[in-house]
Each structure stands twice: as C-alpha cells, then as structure tokens.
Amino acid sequence: MKTKAFALTSAAVLAFTVQSAFSQDKPKPPPAWHQGKPAAMAESKLAPNPGKMTETAAAEVPLGKIKLPKGFAVEVWADKLVGARAMTMNEDQSRMWIGTRGLGRVYEVSNEGGKRTHKVMAEKLTQPTSVYANGALYVFAIDKVLRYDNATRGATGQPVDMTAAFKLPPEQHHNWKYVRMGADKKLYVPFGAPCNICELPTNEYAQIRRYNPDGSGMEVIATGVRNTQGFDWHPKSGELWFTDHGRDWLGDKGPEDELNRLAKPGQNFGFPYCHANKITDPDVAKGKKDACKDVTMPVTTMGPHAAAMGIHFYTGDMFPKEYQGVAFIARKGSWNRTTKFGYDVVTVKAGADGKGAKTAPFMTGFMDPKENSFWGRPAYLAQLKDGSLLVSDEQQGVIYRVSYSAPAKNK
Amino acid sequence: MLLRAGGRWALLAALFISNAVAQVPGKAKACAACHGEDGNSSISGTPSIAGQPRIFLENYLIMTREGVRGSEVMQVLLKGVPDAEIIALSNHYAGLKASPLSGSVDRNLFERGRGIAARSRCGSCHLPNYVGRQQMPRLAGQREEFLAEVMLQYRYNRRRGGDTMMSAALYGIPETDFPALAHYFSRLK
Incomplete structure (x- = not known):
C-alpha cells in the first residue's frame, strides 16, 4: 500500500514539474476580458450555457415540444451525435460529415436504405469542422487543416496535412470555423475576434478569407466581422450572406446579432468600433466621432445575444412556394442575457439586394420562457434532395428532419 | 520518464485491483487511489473532486476519455469507459462533501x-x-x-x-x- 502511494505521488509530482518546465514563454498582450463589462453589470452571474457531452437517443428527445407552421412535421433523422454542428454531404447524400467543438470529433454518417448509422472518422482535434467538395473532405480545426482524398464513399486512409499552407493564427477564442467551398471553387474560412471586445492583437482576426483549395491565393474578403458562425450564397445574386454575433456585456438589448450581405469583397462590417444599429462601442471607440463611417450595416438584425448560427437559402420543391429563396437561420440561443432569447429557427424574407427584410419564427419550442430554461439549441441547416430540411441540435446531439405535406383539401 | 511510466502501471494495477472489490460506482475505487476515498486529494498536483459540479465532472471526464483534455494518466484510465459510468461517477463525486485540508493561512x-x-x-x-x-x-x-x-x-x-x-x-x-x-x-x- 505504501509503495503504491509512493509511486503514484512521484508520477503526479513529475507530471506537475514537467508541465511547469514548459511554461517559459512570454505572456500574451492583454485584450482584457472584463474590459467590456461595465460597473453596472459587475455583479452579473451570466455565464455561457454548458453543453451536453453525453449521448441522447432519439426516444429521449421531447419532439412533442417543437412547434412548426401548419403542414410541417419533424422527426429525429439521426441521433447520438454528441455536439453535432455543421453538416456537409457528398453528391448523392449517402454520406454526411459533422464536426463538433469541445469534443474534438468529426462524425461520418451513412445514409442508406432509409437508415442512418455513424462512426467517428476523426478525433482529438481542436474544435473541428468539415466540408466536402469535389471528392475530397477538408477538416478544419483551429490549428490544423487536413484533406482526405477520394472521400465520396467515406473518408478513410491518411489525410494530407495542409496546415502550413493556410497559415492559421494561434488564438482559439471565437475561432471554431464554418467552412464552405464557393461556386468559384475557393474555400471560405472565417477568423473570429479572439475576445469579447478589443483592439485586435494582429490583423489576422475578425475577418472572412477565401483560399484556393491548396491554401494558396489567400484573400481577405470581409473585415470587421466579430464572430460569424455561418454563411450561404444567395440563390439569385450569388452573393455571400453571413451571420455575425454581437458583443457581450452591454445589457439585454444588444448590440444585436447580424445578418450581413457581402456585396463586394473588402467591405468592413464594423468590429470593434461600430455594432449593429450603428452603436458606437463604448469601450474601444470612446471619443471616436465617425466609428460607423464606411461600415456596412446588416440586412437585418437577428436579436440580442441570439447566437445566430447557420443560414440556408431554401431551394427545394417540398415546402410551399412562399419559402422559395427564403433564408432559414438557426439561433442557438443567448447566454449573456437575463431573459433567454433565440433557441429557434427563423426565416428571413428579403430582396436579393437585402432590402425589406422580414423575420418570422419557423421552428420553436426549444426554450421555455416561463421557466427561462431551454432543452435544445438549433445550430445548422442542410437541405435533402426531397426538399426537406435538416436541422442539427448541438445540445441534444441529434439531427431533425423537417418535412411538409399539404393539407388534404388542397391536394 | 521511467518513474512516470511506473506511476501509470501502478494506477492501472490500482484500477484492476479495485474493480475486484464490488462497489457502486465501481470505477470510484480507482479514482480514490489519487483523489482520496472521499474525493478530497492529499496528493500534490492532484485535484480534489468532491463537491465539484456534476456537469463540470461529466464534461471533463468525457473530454478526457476522448483524448482532448486531461493528463495522459487520466486518458489511459478513462479509455473506453461508457457514458453511463461517467454519468454515475459524476453524480457520485458531485454529491460528496468538499473538506479541504487544513493548512495555515497567510x-x-x-x-x-x-x-x-x-x-x-x-x-x-x-x-x-x-x-x-x-x-x-x-x-x-x-x-x-x-x-x-x-x-x-x-x-x-x-x-x-x-x-x-x-x-x-x-x-x-x-x-x-x-x-x-x-x-x-x-x-x-
């Protein structure tokens, strides 16, 4: 007994010493977490919501609580995908890949014969996401880019390590990435601001870039983007529309999240000086008279602390006509707000020029306003070939399928 | 390095031996070897786990099992441990009382x-x-x-x-x- 205790102690002490020996670098410059937290909120107990890291089976999901417009139905399409975020599929939709954040996994789902099975295809990564394009699966972690070739029927074998070519900056906060390949065959990759509010430590952050698939030809196409969590291209104009999270600790009213439209490369969306509704930042833009000069304002705001995530322009033929070209946006829901907000999927109907935007609830019931509690957090959207809409729920780790059938009398 | 590896085997041995003693949750015996019978550690560098929030313990253990968090020793101990056991362990230690060692106060x-x-x-x-x-x-x-x-x-x-x-x-x-x-x-x- 004594011997065992001694061995254990030695191991612990040694591990402790080894870790300390590594801690010799210079400390980072301080962008100050509480820079943005005003005295009035000093006693606030608001904190991010914990994620659920254990599996949820389809039968455990309270599906009956979900509300949809008339004629729409919801089912659990795939389950036990802990921490499921953005979805990407191969051409015939027989394979889907889904990344996570803290859990470090990428799942591969087989969708065959009306059934879904899955496996963990990559793991131990720092907040990975994935995007399938032209036969290859690209996995983007905060500090790593991997390409799996010949992935159409499943990503197997050793990936090509593309990390060096993409020159990813080191800060992790707000740097989980939503990645897509555009019609221009370029990879679109965001780099979030590594703080709530700060002067950027370098000019590598708060922007959206695009790269050639091999990592060459990098171009910054949007600046002043605090933390975009999703984008899609408008089906008519081909322009990039993206969500962006507003800053925290300025109270329950905002600044609101944004839905932005990139009309031309190089536009500035305001961070850190100018927020949605032309709010000049009280911390870093103090005394600046023209903080919002040359800043592109959003198509529409998405609500205070709503955590607007994935966006998908609907192009299927299952939903009623009025949904053609409409943007579906998942809002994961607030933490930096005394009354919970979001936890739903909304539609935004707007002109291709972004004018006349109208937001309406679509998929609700994940939040209980009376209890100020939630059970699900819609995160990303994908469209199946039959025109139904998939919605990932990061909290439950499941994917819902939303379908529509016209009421009988109209048939 | 040798010492470290030795410590790891001792831990595995502890896990093996303790599993022979049936207790619910079974794995708690292995935890006790370092973190203390009641979840209050008396080993330098090893944290106390009694009275920690349930969700904190659950998330920590899952992420460590997945190899994305925690020490190498903890990753080895948790390899392949199913969700259900991790949930049981988390509930167990969240329910124990944190009783800090009495040290002098500066x-x-x-x-x-x-x-x-x-x-x-x-x-x-x-x-x-x-x-x-x-x-x-x-x-x-x-x-x-x-x-x-x-x-x-x-x-x-x-x-x-x-x-x-x-x-x-x-x-x-x-x-x-x-x-x-x-x-x-x-x-x-």
Whole structure:
C-alpha cells in the first residue's frame, strides 16, 4: 500500500514539474476580458450555457415540444451525435460529415436504405469542422487543416496535412470555423475576434478569407466581422450572406446579432468600433466621432445575444412556394442575457439586394420562457434532395428532419 | 520518464485491483487511489473532486476519455469507459462533501488573493463563494499548488481542451498574482 502511494505521488509530482518546465514563454498582450463589462453589470452571474457531452437517443428527445407552421412535421433523422454542428454531404447524400467543438470529433454518417448509422472518422482535434467538395473532405480545426482524398464513399486512409499552407493564427477564442467551398471553387474560412471586445492583437482576426483549395491565393474578403458562425450564397445574386454575433456585456438589448450581405469583397462590417444599429462601442471607440463611417450595416438584425448560427437559402420543391429563396437561420440561443432569447429557427424574407427584410419564427419550442430554461439549441441547416430540411441540435446531439405535406383539401 | 511510466502501471494495477472489490460506482475505487476515498486529494498536483459540479465532472471526464483534455494518466484510465459510468461517477463525486485540508493561512496573501478575485470578477462564473456551478468548477478548498499550476497552463495555452473563455478571463491578470489567488481559493471552505 505504501509503495503504491509512493509511486503514484512521484508520477503526479513529475507530471506537475514537467508541465511547469514548459511554461517559459512570454505572456500574451492583454485584450482584457472584463474590459467590456461595465460597473453596472459587475455583479452579473451570466455565464455561457454548458453543453451536453453525453449521448441522447432519439426516444429521449421531447419532439412533442417543437412547434412548426401548419403542414410541417419533424422527426429525429439521426441521433447520438454528441455536439453535432455543421453538416456537409457528398453528391448523392449517402454520406454526411459533422464536426463538433469541445469534443474534438468529426462524425461520418451513412445514409442508406432509409437508415442512418455513424462512426467517428476523426478525433482529438481542436474544435473541428468539415466540408466536402469535389471528392475530397477538408477538416478544419483551429490549428490544423487536413484533406482526405477520394472521400465520396467515406473518408478513410491518411489525410494530407495542409496546415502550413493556410497559415492559421494561434488564438482559439471565437475561432471554431464554418467552412464552405464557393461556386468559384475557393474555400471560405472565417477568423473570429479572439475576445469579447478589443483592439485586435494582429490583423489576422475578425475577418472572412477565401483560399484556393491548396491554401494558396489567400484573400481577405470581409473585415470587421466579430464572430460569424455561418454563411450561404444567395440563390439569385450569388452573393455571400453571413451571420455575425454581437458583443457581450452591454445589457439585454444588444448590440444585436447580424445578418450581413457581402456585396463586394473588402467591405468592413464594423468590429470593434461600430455594432449593429450603428452603436458606437463604448469601450474601444470612446471619443471616436465617425466609428460607423464606411461600415456596412446588416440586412437585418437577428436579436440580442441570439447566437445566430447557420443560414440556408431554401431551394427545394417540398415546402410551399412562399419559402422559395427564403433564408432559414438557426439561433442557438443567448447566454449573456437575463431573459433567454433565440433557441429557434427563423426565416428571413428579403430582396436579393437585402432590402425589406422580414423575420418570422419557423421552428420553436426549444426554450421555455416561463421557466427561462431551454432543452435544445438549433445550430445548422442542410437541405435533402426531397426538399426537406435538416436541422442539427448541438445540445441534444441529434439531427431533425423537417418535412411538409399539404393539407388534404388542397391536394 | 521511467518513474512516470511506473506511476501509470501502478494506477492501472490500482484500477484492476479495485474493480475486484464490488462497489457502486465501481470505477470510484480507482479514482480514490489519487483523489482520496472521499474525493478530497492529499496528493500534490492532484485535484480534489468532491463537491465539484456534476456537469463540470461529466464534461471533463468525457473530454478526457476522448483524448482532448486531461493528463495522459487520466486518458489511459478513462479509455473506453461508457457514458453511463461517467454519468454515475459524476453524480457520485458531485454529491460528496468538499473538506479541504487544513493548512495555515497567510493572512496577507489571503487578503491579496481576495482582492484580486473580486477585481477580476472570478465570482461571476464560479459564484461569489467560489463553489462553482454547471460546467464551471469549484475553486473553494481546491489544492493550492494545483490551482496555481492550472492558471499557468491557461496563461500559456497548455490547458488542453480547457474552455477558451477561461483563457480570456485570465488575460491581463499578471502571473505574479496567481499564487495569491491560489492561496485564497484553497483556504475557502
């Protein structure tokens, strides 16, 4: 007994010493977490919501609580995908890949014969996401880019390590990435601001870039983007529309999240000086008279602390006509707000020029306003070939399928 | 290196031996070898786990099993442990009472730590009495040297799998303040 205790102690002490020996670098410059937290909120107990890291089976999901417009139905399409975020599929939709954040996994789902099975295809990564394009699966972690070739029927074998070519900056906060390949065959990759509010430590952050698939030809196409969590291209104009999270600790009213439209490369969306509704930042833009000069304002705001995530322009033929070209946006829901907000999927109907935007609830019931509690957090959207809409729920780790059938009398 | 490997085998042996003694949850016996029978550690560098929030324990154990968090020793111990056992372990230790070791209090250091903690608003997440909640760990009564080391790991991005919010929270707090913070938290009940 004594011997065992001694061995254990030695191991612990040694591990402790080894870790300390590594801690010799210079400390980072301080962008100050509480820079943005005003005295009035000093006693606030608001904190991010914990994620659920254990599996949820389809039968455990309270599906009956979900509300949809008339004629729409919801089912659990795939389950036990802990921490499921953005979805990407191969051409015939027989394979889907889904990344996570803290859990470090990428799942591969087989969708065959009306059934879904899955496996963990990559793991131990720092907040990975994935995007399938032209036969290859690209996995983007905060500090790593991997390409799996010949992935159409499943990503197997050793990936090509593309990390060096993409020159990813080191800060992790707000740097989980939503990645897509555009019609221009370029990879679109965001780099979030590594703080709530700060002067950027370098000019590598708060922007959206695009790269050639091999990592060459990098171009910054949007600046002043605090933390975009999703984008899609408008089906008519081909322009990039993206969500962006507003800053925290300025109270329950905002600044609101944004839905932005990139009309031309190089536009500035305001961070850190100018927020949605032309709010000049009280911390870093103090005394600046023209903080919002040359800043592109959003198509529409998405609500205070709503955590607007994935966006998908609907192009299927299952939903009623009025949904053609409409943007579906998942809002994961607030933490930096005394009354919970979001936890739903909304539609935004707007002109291709972004004018006349109208937001309406679509998929609700994940939040209980009376209890100020939630059970699900819609995160990303994908469209199946039959025109139904998939919605990932990061909290439950499941994917819902939303379908529509016209009421009988109209048939 | 040899010592470290030796320690690992001793741990595995401890796991094996303790599993022979049937107790619910079974794995708790293996935890006890380092973290103490009642979840209060008396080993330097090894944290106390009694009275930690259930969700904190659950998330920590899952991420460690997945190889994205925690020490190598913990990853080996948790390899392949199913969700159900991790849930049981988390419930078990969340329900135990944190009873910190009685160490002498350095009044100056303690008061300095109290001031830094208040200024840095550590209590907004960890609660004003620092007992933690949800995914945010209990600091009150935690081992002093462990707390100090964890803060350094966050400072130098060496806390694998840790919440980036915590790195952000430590921005701007000088490293020389960490010992005072650690002393203060460790002496709270």
